[in-house]
Amino acid sequence: MSVLSGRLGIINKISHAINSFIKGLTLSVGSKETRFASINLDIDAQVKPDVVGDARNLPFRSEVFGLIYFTDVIEHNPKEDEVRVLNEIHRVLKSCGLLIFSTPNHRKLFTFLDPAYYLINHRHYTTEVIKKLLENANGNI
Numbered sequence: 001m002s003v004l005s006g007r008l009g010i011i012n013k014i015s016h017a018i019n020s021f022i023k024g025l026t027l028s029v030g031s032k033e034t035r036f037a038s039i040n041l042d043i044d045a046q047v048k049p050d051v052v053g054d055a056r057n058l059p060f061r062s063e064v065f066g067l068i069y070f071t072d073v074i075e076h077n078p079k080e081d082e083v084r085v086l087n088e089i090h091r092v093l094k095s096c097g098l099l100i101f102s103t104p105n106h107r108k109l110f111t112f113l114d115p116a117y118y119l120i121n122h123r124h125y126t127t128e129v130i131k132k133l134l135e136n137a138n139g140n141i
Helices: 003-022 079-092 108-112 115-119 127-136
Strands: 026-029 039-042 065-071 093-102
Touching: 065 079, 079 093, 079 127
Parallel strands: 026 039, 026 065, 065 093
Antiparallel strands: none
16 A cells, blocks of 8 residues: 555545534535545546536535535645635635645745745745635635
């Protein structure tokens, strides 16, 4: 078993437990390899998501999802659209919903190990920057 498949197996178990607790629709935004949610959305039709769409304009009505996975996606959106994307996620998330959010960490070790950081200016974030982004996105995500 590879490290990645072992890690995904653990994440799948955790995801299943959370989904069972939420008991409602769940959404994974940018779901190229993972299928944790009941609905998987990606901008790339070739990865065969359930819904092809852009995080800047989610094709769902408001307050539909009890849980949204938004993992390692924000850095792929234009910097000027980060708050817009988070506002869209807030819009489609139920008021008592849960957002699982991750993004590359801006620590020297992680930037050093990420060739895309140097080649294509792949963005990494500090905790402080993430807090500000979330505060600017309706202030209550």
